[in-house]
Amino acid sequence: MRSSTKFTTGAVAGLGMIGLTSPALAATDAETAFIFNSLSFLMHGFLVMWMAAGFAMLEAGLVRTKNTTMQCLKNIALYSTAGILFYLVGYNLMYMDVSGFIGSFAIWGADDPGITDAGFTEGDYASGSDWFFQMVFVAATASIVSGTVAERVKLWPFLIFCVFLTGIIYPIQGSWSWGGGWLSEMGFSDFAGSSIVHSVGGWAALAGAIVIGARKGKYTDDGKINPMPGANMPLATLGTFILWMGWFGFNGGSQLAMGTAADVAAIASIYINTNLAAAGGVIAAMILTQVLYKKVDLTMALNGALGGLVSITAEPLAPAPGLAIIIGAIGGVLVVFAVPLLDKLKIDDVVGAISVHLVAGVWGTLAVVLSGADIVAQVTGIVAIGAFTFIASLIVWLVLKMVIGVRIDEEGEEMGLDRAECGMEAYPEFGTGSQRM
Amino acid sequence: MRSSTKFTTGAVAGLGMIGLTSPALAATDAETAFIFNSLSFLMHGFLVMWMAAGFAMLEAGLVRTKNTTMQCLKNIALYSTAGILFYLVGYNLMYMDVSGFIGSFAIWGADDPGITDAGFTEGDYASGSDWFFQMVFVAATASIVSGTVAERVKLWPFLIFCVFLTGIIYPIQGSWSWGGGWLSEMGFSDFAGSSIVHSVGGWAALAGAIVIGARKGKYTDDGKINPMPGANMPLATLGTFILWMGWFGFNGGSQLAMGTAADVAAIASIYINTNLAAAGGVIAAMILTQVLYKKVDLTMALNGALGGLVSITAEPLAPAPGLAIIIGAIGGVLVVFAVPLLDKLKIDDVVGAISVHLVAGVWGTLAVVLSGADIVAQVTGIVAIGAFTFIASLIVWLVLKMVIGVRIDEEGEEMGLDRAECGMEAYPEFGTGSQRM
Amino acid sequence: MRSSTKFTTGAVAGLGMIGLTSPALAATDAETAFIFNSLSFLMHGFLVMWMAAGFAMLEAGLVRTKNTTMQCLKNIALYSTAGILFYLVGYNLMYMDVSGFIGSFAIWGADDPGITDAGFTEGDYASGSDWFFQMVFVAATASIVSGTVAERVKLWPFLIFCVFLTGIIYPIQGSWSWGGGWLSEMGFSDFAGSSIVHSVGGWAALAGAIVIGARKGKYTDDGKINPMPGANMPLATLGTFILWMGWFGFNGGSQLAMGTAADVAAIASIYINTNLAAAGGVIAAMILTQVLYKKVDLTMALNGALGGLVSITAEPLAPAPGLAIIIGAIGGVLVVFAVPLLDKLKIDDVVGAISVHLVAGVWGTLAVVLSGADIVAQVTGIVAIGAFTFIASLIVWLVLKMVIGVRIDEEGEEMGLDRAECGMEAYPEFGTGSQRM
Amino acid sequence: MKLVMAVIKPFKLDEVRESLTGLGVQGLTISEVKGFGRQKGQTEIYRGAEYSVNFLPKVKVEVAVSDEQVDAVVEAVQKAGNTGRIGDGKIFVMDLEKAVRIRTGESGEEAL
Amino acid sequence: MKLVMAVIKPFKLDEVRESLTGLGVQGLTISEVKGFGRQKGQTEIYRGAEYSVNFLPKVKVEVAVSDEQVDAVVEAVQKAGNTGRIGDGKIFVMDLEKAVRIRTGESGEEAL
Amino acid sequence: MKLVMAVIKPFKLDEVRESLTGLGVQGLTISEVKGFGRQKGQTEIYRGAEYSVNFLPKVKVEVAVSDEQVDAVVEAVQKAGNTGRIGDGKIFVMDLEKAVRIRTGESGEEAL
Ligand SMILES: Nc1ncnc2c1ncn2[C@@H]1O[C@H](COP(=O)(O)OP(=O)(O)O)[C@@H](O)[C@H]1O
Ligand SMILES: Nc1ncnc2c1ncn2[C@@H]1O[C@H](COP(=O)(O)OP(=O)(O)O)[C@@H](O)[C@H]1O
């Protein structure tokens, strides 16, 4: 479990927890605390699991109809892959016997010595509850990638990339901080993963977008950008609401405990800040697009919510609510500027995932400095995690490109991945669907 | 927090809680109770937050395609606005130092004196958990309005209305009852807000519908009603299921405690009654539309579920399950009759929100009399809350109308708010979308 | 409550619970355990309730547009019916004074003698929390049927079938095992209901499909199968994700307790196995359709997830995670083969519910043998439950067919149930909808 | 007989239909089309990038009429479909050699 | 050459297509249209308010044929599209001056 | 005047439109159609059962032109719409008796 993160960033709560066990008169007993802590992992874990549906709906709404079946398929497949890989390799690589730069290669197994046939003797939480909570995080990382490279990456190469991302790349960099490795020793602080989860997804997505290239026709030779509007706005909205809901689990559960009054009060603060940062991101993105474009762009408002959420994720506990609104609003503003900037660089990010998760993720990690983190440690973490993830991802994408190819052929891209790779239309009776008449 | 409500309407449970702390042998200790109470606020709070998505989907499904992007945007924007305003003004206006008719103007701040570095000393729940739970309620009120005035109200004036509704109007009337003001002293009982939340939303919506007027072409001069069918029934169904799920949080969390066996048993009863009232509303609406129209109207069944839920909200604990079914069924029946009645009055309520939240809300508040509430107090509450909210809303809407205008121009209404104000189609490849060929 | 199941299949945890209450030093007190146990029922219960939305979306996505409104209506109606019937008859028939083969006819009422005005004295959980949890299970059974017989069964006959299924058939067979009847005494083990819930739904669906017959044009006389593709793939995907999420409640809550460290650790293991079995089902179905058909069929991947989930439901606790993946993967494989097989037998199952819930349900019940269950007891249970449910369902369907007819007339089937029985299009502005121009 | 084919603005459909039934026209067939012409589409912005919509939604009305009716029909459509603003559309008239009512097999003007 | 344009009931499409291919017709083009005529739409009720649907879904079949084939084609469509109930639709025949196959540039009857 | 009606592959629409505007054509009307012809649809598999899609998506382009322009227009469409692969579609030319601009009431070639 993320032990060292706890001590680094959750210091107040952490101390609280130790202190709180002493006054016997009113204190929670050890087994009750064990249950609360485990329950927090489980409840918040199912909320984070739900984010997989959020990513699926967001992305299914932002691609064109001809690639929608594929986008759904990729999302359920990557969530499945992430779970299996994190079990086979990832968890132990990230958390077991971390030497500083890497954990150990082994299949995960539950370990609760404190629960015996004679009853409970000691322990902080059920080891399985922690595993479950960590597992749903790694899936989020892979979801980020799928949005960026949508509409042209082939199914199986994409899933193979996810195998490496969730089994190797994510866990190794995760071991540096949450696993108790060198970054955590340096004082790097990333409460729930603005960098460790979100920017990692963003870097992997960026590497993918570069290797795979833009969708055919997205950028014309004369420098024009040719928008390819998403097919289903309510679906994208639903996805955003799901993610917003899931984020209470993402950030709230990252308190890693609920067995004391101080812990549950901390979770309450985290919920509030998480919610208000998202709200700040929405309002900022709306005002900004109104000013810039004279119309309010819904997809930017949705991205703004996510930008706000990613921004507060590195430190959702310490800031006062007012500061959380501001941190989130800045996240929303960054997203609105980053999206067209990436287009100018001809980096084709279908759903804005790089802007949301990488750009706002970096901002969020820096913003921890406002709550007292060491700027050098933060920058070191951002750079180290970014460099490692980007380079490792680039290598995997390039090898895949050379060996089996990562991109659908032109004809398949034209007809859409749904017919080319799935043989199945997403909406056969709508639009130009084959089943209309 | 809603202290006085607790004593007024949750009397049995409240007494239980006091009594239960004495028998030392088996009782939950104070810190454990603190955690349970806070957890109830948080868990039920995220369920109520989820209702924001429910309203968004319900409304997105019941408007026409050309206004769907806007409806999604309004919903995520109002939820964001409500949170920020409740933080800046609303909470303290509703709950802090309520003098009888109003609280105080101040920014909210967490206050948990019982949690110190030395550990937990005393307290009922984390103050932030209560804030979070109360905040998601106010958002529901604003969501109700957005459904009624859909398809013609302009974005920014609508959001400004939400600022007043969530920052001022809702909190002031809320201070009278949940804030411990004059209505609560009178014995007015509204457990989870049939009046305080739902009818308030309904009154504000009614004022809006009157000031803004009906959609162009909805009512012809010869008295004919011209239906404008909602564009996406599965979305409306999803929204209803989300709201139903969220309502367990809405009503269950309004027990305001989970730290004793009696409290958790009360929450269980509330879940059961909430569920069965909704079920009663569905079945009643289905049978009634079959009898009246020879066909079963899905949108009425969905509205029936919501009518049942609103009806039971004023007292979801005391009734036996059988009575809950009946209360809900009457709610469903009222909705089926109220919808065409409003049309006859040329009050154009796009999604039926006035019928569901105002009409069934009044009924639900009256139905508390069946569980022993004082009829005079109930009627006083209904009238006072209604008169204040309706007049205050009317003023805000009228001022907005005069100053900046609240309604899109005819051409914009014809082409749809999505293109007129968002420049973005909800379904560009479906129907007559621009991206089909 | 499912007392005997607990002792049969949750033996380790059950013993643990007894043992754990003795060591006074660190143990949860009785009231705290009561709250935890009740909370588990409530929290897991709302997750299972959410599955009703999952079935609705899955089925709404897999039918054609002209039957989508009806599919939404049936799902919200059956969920409502199931709750009311389980209250009026079902619960007591299943759990009260079970004589071996049947409980008693009586309306359910909460019974918590351990909670008095003087406080908590004794008890394991709030009786209402248990009722709520059991109620949402029976709704799942009815949902399964609605998917199979979609697109041709009339509304009211279908709902009358649901009355019998949820009020009589399900509770009677349930009394044999979870009610403590003869099957449980024999040692039949079905932790969360691979047979008791899922295969029961599957058998009832199979009887329905046989009595009602295939959709017009599905099977041509020359033996050709004429696919009728589902209209909305993202909706079907959303439904699957909702079901997946809800399944943590379905299986996790079936631990029936959370008041000890051992229980919460068991729930954690159940979450993990549930998740990994679904993942195994997805990956297996994807690889298999790629190999068989050279394309990856999204609907099969979705069915694969559900097949994996159903497979692990009979024993989600005991297997190691690796075994859970394999059990789920086999479930996914079975589904991929069962779907075309049923088509060959001209059994028209619109959404694949028989393959998912019956076939994988039988497999899952057999797979408990891998965790030590007695094969004779398992086979006896599968056969007894299957025979009873299938025959009883067949009788109800046949009587309905004779008395009021179960199938829409040809013209109505051609124009779709939405217009024929609801007078309401699901997507009036899309495809060939009436509101397009 | 003649086939009159008109391309009009979608929101003018009801008026056009009513003016035609006013002339005694018993039936007509419409379809959704997109038009390119002097009227240009709005420029939209999607996620910061501009684009223009070249083809605008129009409705095509096809009505078969007798030779005597054709002038009145053309005039009625022209009047009812007119807003005076660019993009109102066109009316085209073609010769119709034969018309058959599928239900009865009748042909010629009785079939209309 | 002639252009035969038929407006038929949607569920008759397969039968019409089969009867045409039976005559040796090699290709045809269909589109979704809505028809207004003697057949009236059902009256529906939405949330308590009645409304009638004026335009009913139909399918338009367009097929270019040689002058010799035209009578057989019209007859085939009339037979296959017939249910005997109101709303079966119409067949219109127009003169076709020229036909070109885009792929090869062939024109005239070879292009069909 | 003539009415040129072309059935083309959807992704060729932009090229066809550009080549027509290159000739000075000011307007045209398009619609979504489905074509049946020599080009056969892919066989798909849905949940283990094979099916073939008979009708393939095409775009119909209708453009009214003056008699002088017609040959150039047909040639332009044939060139721009050509991929050389089966299913490229057809061009049909019909006589147009009258054209009216709804906005102004102008008729004849000025109306185009
Ligand atoms: N030459 C043409 N052939 C076919 N359709 C045409 C032609 N010119 C215009 N149209 C149709 O008429 C519509 C209106 O034409 P446009 O030039 O925009 O305005 P106006 O009719 O006022 O001159 C176009 O959108 C197109 O559908
Ligand atoms: N004069 C007409 N011009 C063009 N289409 C027509 C005309 N009359 C009828 N139609 C088309 O034929 C369809 C059937 O016509 P209708 O009058 O309802 O029945 P019937 O063909 O049995 O007389 C209509 O829905 C419409 O699409």
Ligand SMILES: Nc1ncnc2c1ncn2[C@@H]1O[C@H](COP(=O)(O)OP(=O)(O)O)[C@@H](O)[C@H]1O
């Ligand atoms: N006789 C016809 N009448 C009307 N449309 C036709 C005819 N023949 C072909 N078409 C249209 O042209 C399209 C292409 O025809 P097809 O035979 O597939 O290829 P090609 O044009 O290369 O010969 C068809 O899909 C159909 O839309």
